Amino acid sequence: xxxxxxxxxxxxxxxxxxxxxxxxxxxxxxxxxxxxxxxxxxxxxxxxxxxxxxxxxxxxxxxxxxxxxxxxxxxxxxxxxxxxxxxxxxxxxxxxxxxxxxxxxxxxxxxxxxxxxxxxxxxxxxxxxxxxxxxxxxxxxxxxxxxxxxxxxxxxxxxxxxxxxxxxxxxxxxxxxxxxxxxxxxxxxxxxxxxxxxxxxxxxxxxxxxxxxxxxxxxxxxxxxxxxxxxxxxxxxxxxxxxxxxxxxxxxxxxxxxxxxxxxxxxxxxxxxxxxxxxxxxxxxxxxxxxxxxxxxxxxxxxxxxxxxxxx
Amino acid sequence: xxxxxxxxxxxxxxxxxxxxxxxxxxxxxxxxxxxxxxxxxxxxxxxxxxxxxxxxxxxxxxxxxxxxxxxxxxxxxxxxxxxxxxxxxxxxxxxxxxxxxxxxxxxxxxxxxxxxxxxxxxxxxxxxxxxxxxxxxxxxxxxxxxxxxxxxxxxxxxxxxxxxxxxxxxxxxxxxxxxxxxxxxxxxxxxxxxxxxxxxxxxxxxxxxxxxxxxxxxxxxxxxxxxxxxxxxxxxxxxxxxxxxxxxxxxxxxxxxxxxxxxxxxxxxxxxxxxxxxxxxxxxxxxxxxxxxxxxxxxxxxxxxxxxxxxx
Numbered sequence: 051x052x053x054x055x056x057x058x059x060x061x062x063x064x065x066x067x068x069x070x071x072x073x074x075x076x077x078x079x080x081x082x083x084x085x086x087x088x089x090x091x092x093x094x095x096x097x098x099x100x101x102x103x104x105x106x107x108x109x110x111x112x113x114x115x116x117x118x119x120x121x122x123x124x125x126x127x128x129x130x131x132x133x134x135x136x137x138x139x140x141x142x143x144x145x146x147x148x149x150x151x152x153x154x155x156x157x158x159x160x161x162x163x164x165x166x167x168x169x170x171x172x173x174x175x176x177x178x179x180x181x182x183x184x185x186x187x188x189x190x191x192x193x194x195x196x197x198x199x200x201x202x203x204x205x206x207x208x209x210x211x212x213x214x215x216x217x218x219x220x221x222x223x224x225x226x227x228x229x230x231x232x233x234x235x236x237x238x239x240x241x242x243x244x245x246x247x248x249x250x251x252x253x254x255x256x257x258x259x260x261x262x263x264x265x266x267x268x269x270x271x272x273x274x275x276x277x278x279x280x281x282x283x284x285x286x287x288x289x290x291x292x293x294x295x296x297x298x299x300x301x302x303x304x305x306x307x308x309x310x311x312x313x314x315x316x317x318x319x320x321x322x323x324x325x326x327x328x329x330x331x332x333x334x335x336x337x338x339x340x341x342x343x344x345x346x347x348x349x350x351x352x353x354x355x356x357x358x359x360x361x362x
Numbered sequence: 363x364x365x366x367x368x369x370x371x372x373x374x375x376x377x378x379x380x381x382x383x384x385x386x387x388x389x390x391x392x393x394x395x396x397x398x399x400x401x402x403x404x405x406x407x408x409x410x411x412x413x414x415x416x417x418x419x420x421x422x423x424x425x426x427x428x429x430x431x432x433x434x435x436x437x438x439x440x441x442x443x444x445x446x447x448x449x450x451x452x453x454x455x456x457x458x459x460x461x462x463x464x465x466x467x468x469x470x471x472x473x474x475x476x477x478x479x480x481x482x483x484x485x486x487x488x489x490x491x492x493x494x495x496x497x498x499x500x501x502x503x504x505x506x507x508x509x510x511x512x513x514x515x516x517x518x519x520x521x522x523x524x525x526x527x528x529x530x531x532x533x534x535x536x537x538x539x540x541x542x543x544x545x546x547x548x549x550x551x552x553x554x555x556x557x558x559x560x561x562x563x564x565x566x567x568x569x570x571x572x573x574x575x576x577x578x579x580x581x582x583x584x585x586x587x588x589x590x591x592x593x594x595x596x597x598x599x600x601x602x603x604x605x606x607x608x609x610x611x612x613x614x615x616x617x618x619x620x621x622x623x624x625x626x627x628x629x630x631x632x633x634x635x636x637x638x639x640x641x642x643x644x645x646x647x648x649x650x651x652x653x654x655x656x657x658x659x660x661x662x663x664x665x666x667x668x669x670x671x672x673x674x
Contacts, residue, residue, distance in 0.1 A: 137543045231449045233566070234588045254545070255567040258585065269663050273570065273583035276546045311666035342669060351581050352664055354623035357654060 053299040054163045055082050056095040056182045057172025057194075057288075058152060059102070059120060060129035062329060067137055068281040074329040075106050077129060078172035078194070081285035084333045085320040086296025087113040088341055093163050095119040095182065097151040099126035109334055119163045126151035139283045139325075140253040159185045168192075168299035170291060171214065175199065176207040183213050190303060192216040192295055194287065200226050212244035218291050221250040221258070234260070234269070247310065249294065249317075251287050259314050261307065270311050275322035275348055282328040286321045289333060293320030319344045365611040366475045367394050368407040368494045369484025369506075369600075370464065371414070371432060372441035374641060379449055380593040386641040387418050389441060390484035390506070393597030396645045397632040398608025399425040400653055405475050407431040407494065409463040411438035421646055431475045438463035451595045451637075452565040471497045480504075480611035482603060483526065487511065488519040495525050502615060504528040504607055506599065512538050524556035530603050533562040533570070546572070546581070559622065561606065561629075563599050571626050573619065582623050587634035587660055594640040598633045601645060605632030631656045 060077030064070060079094040086092045093116045098106075102122065110117050127150035133142050157178060169188035171179040173196050183191065191214040199207045200223065207227075211217055217224075217240055221233055230236040237248040237260035248260040258271040294317035301309055319341055326332045372389030376382065391406040398404045405428045410418075414434060422429050439462035445454050469490060481500035483491040485508050495503065503526040511519045512535065519539075523529055529536075529552055533545055542548040549560040549572035560572040570583040606629035613621055631653055638644045 139543075231451075232590055232592065234590045238590075252567060255564060256583075256585075258588075269588045270666070271568075271585035271588075271664065272666075273568075273585070276570075276581045276583075278544055278546045278550075280544065308667050315666055346668065349666065349668060352583065352666075354582070354584075354627055354661065354664075355620050356658065356661060 051167045051299045051302060052091045052093065052162075052165070053086055053168045053170065053295060054093045054095060054119075054159070054166035054186060054188065055079050055086070055170040055172060055292075055295075056157060056179070057082065057170075057174055058129045059094060059096045059098050060131055061101070062284060063130075063132040063146075064282055064284050064328060065134040066139065066282050067135070068279075069328060071328045074331075075109060076131065076285060076329050078174075078285070078288040080110070080330065081288035081324065081333075082170060082172055082292035082295075083110065083115045084113055084330055085289040085292025085324070086299070087115050088320075088336070088338050089293075089296035089300030089316070090168075091116060092296065093119050093166065095157060095159060095163055097121045097123050097126070097155050099123055099128040099151050102128045109330070113334065116162075119160050123151040123154075133284070135283065139280055142284070157182045157185070167303055168295055170194075170295050171210070172288060172291070173199075176203050176210040179210045180206070180213065183210065190215050190295075190298065190305065192218055192291065194218050194291060195223065197223055197226060208243065211240065215245055216247040216249065217245045218249040218287075218294070219251065220287070221252050224248065224250055233258070249314070251290060256318060257290060257314060259310060261310065263307070270307075270314060272314050272318050272348065272352060275318055275344065276351070277322060277326060280325045283325045284329065286325050289324035290317040290321040293317040315345050315348055316341070318348060363479045363611045363614060364403045364405065364474075364477070365398055365480045365482065365608060366405045366407060366431075366471070366478035366498060366500065367391050367398070367482040367484060367604075368469060368491070369394065369482075369486055370441045371406060371408045371410050372443055373413070374596060375442075375444040375458075376594055376596050376640060377446040378451065378594050379447070380591075381640060383640045386643075387421060388443065388597060388641050390486075390597075390600040392422070392642065393600035393636065393645075394482060394484055394604035394607075395422065395427045396425055396642055397601040397604025397636070398611070399427050400632075400648070400650050401605075401608035401612030401628070402480075403428060404608065405431050405478065407469060407471060407475055409433045409435050409438070409467050411435055411440040411463050414440045421642070425646065428474075431472050435463040435466075445596070447595065451592055454596070469494045469497070479615055480607055482506075482607050483522070484600060484603070485511075488515050488522040491522045492518070492525065495522065502527050502607075502610065502617065504530055504603065506530050506603060507535065509535055509538060520555065523552065527557055528559040528561065529557045530561040530599075530606070531563065532599070533564050536560065536562055545570070561626070563602060568630060569602060569626060571622060573622065575619070582619075582626060584626050584630050584660065584664060587630055587656065588663070589634060589638060592637045595637045596641065598637050601636035602629040602633040605629040627657050627660055628653070630660060
């Protein structure tokens with residue numbers, strides 16, 4: 051199985067109450083790819099500038115990520131984001147965004163990228179997401195977005211959403227997108243647009259999964275993995291998506307409810323490792339064994355036994 | 363087993379986007395008692411005025427609640443709260459509070475109330491909570507509070523917390539109380555004050571349980587039960603606590619981790635029924651069978667299977 055992801059490949063400058071980094075590898079497609087690389091073959095698609103060097107390529111390759119579809123634009127500068135977090139780590143404050151080579155990006159997927167079984171459209175302008183989707187007929191596809199596109203490109207975003215199988219956004223964005231305050235109703239409204247699954251990301255509160263079946267099994271939720279040390283939440287949502295879609299692609303596209311729930315678990319685990327240190331620092335030296343240990347710990351933290359009558 | 367709860371027994375005026383009620387039975391001890399009444403013998407303690415009539419007593423008695431410790435003060439007025447919610451049902455706006463007979467309340471527990479196995483100190487002035495605690499040596503005790511008391515009576519509140527086994531408050535209040543932003547650290551700080559368990563209420567995101575064991579089993583979380591129709595969140599937290607402590611008391615004081623988790627499940631279920639209609643309307647005509655059905659539905663919504671290797 052193989053997974054293609056399109057999205058930003060960037061440098062980030064980040065300051066949190068627990069430290070700062072002036073320039074580090076970042077971007078949605080990077081965080082996603084690193085997380086997914088533990089489960090399957092990942093191919094990030096996107097442009098970078100001259101400033102994106104061998105060191106960055108090597109970090110990705112060391113995790114088995116296929117970098118052929120990262121297009122280096124001569125004379126260009128890579129996407130750059132500067133932001134900070136105050137004590138409420140759930141809220142990112144953007145101080146600067148420089149699109150760089152992303153401003154001129156016209157996605158052209160290689161034959162290998164087009165042939166992916168799974169496609170993830172990370173948060174970029176929705177017309178670009180549609181251009182990529184049109185080139186890749188992957189059997190399972192997902193999409194992330196943000197409030198900016200709901201504000202300034204809503205029609206295009208709705209068209210993009212209609213073309214994917216699974217929407218993965220923050221719960222506030224699901225409400226904003228549908229104009230429906232009740233999250234269960236909002237998720238149902240999204241599924242009426244096309245997707246058969248909706249993942250609501252909820253920051254420290256974890257994530258919820260809505261699926262089409264319409265009975266009790268149509269809702270599943272996991273808390274965030276409890277951590278005493280969170281240093282930098284940047285990329286948590288992308289790492290979640292990488293764990294989720296990476297695991298699904300790596301398990302031969304098994305999309306039954308039980309496997310979707312396991313994928314939620316892996317997404318939660320990858321997001322939790324991501325926030326323990328700055329940028330890609332923790333995930334880039336993570337071992338699969340650590341992931342599976344934390345996955346099992348998460349299971350122990352969320353299981354409870356049935357009615358007392360049935361315990362005897 | 364028997365359960366004593368002290369807290370407000372009140373009339374509420376509530377307006378939400380889904381309707382309004384000018385005067386209905388409410389108060390923390392009322393919501394708590396109704397929820398707990400499905401599991402054990404409950405005895406609410408607190409004062410009411412002349413305006414608290416046979417209709418209100420009868421509603422409580424119809425659920426088997428023992429009303430002997432509800433003290434009717436001649437010439438007095440019952441506690442009254444007026445509030446409203448906008449579209450974000452997580453935020454209550456208080457428009458009026460009249461303490462009435464609660465302003466002069468000096469708790470004197472009957473021998474039966476003192477002999478309870480379980481004691482819950484609902485959200486009232488912390489000195490009153492301590493006076494009640496001093497009269498009741500229940501083997502298991504819990505306490506709720508609010509930001510107001512952290513602001514104006516923090517020392518007294520800290521002393522009250524040190525005297526109970528389980529703190530049940532909103533997650534923001536745990537942070538505020540300890541000055542620690544990280545919830546896991548904040549919960550640990552509370553346990554260092556005395557309690558062996560901390561329940562963080564998280565509104566629509568559910569609730570988390572921290573216990574002392576110090577390993578993976580020391581954290582457990584449940585999402586809120588997903589509902590498409592929420593009409594009035596007033597009393598959700600008290601209904602949660604009633605389900606939680608009521609279930610524990612009714613199961614012969616079994617406080618092992620598995621039973622605490624089941625209690626979290628029952629708390630979640632009772633809170634979910636409470637918010638479906640205004641005030642006590644839904645819970646006062648609830649059946650035990652409906653509770654157990656929803657408990658099992660909640661279990662189905664939160665369970666996931668282990669590593670794929672173990673499914674074969």
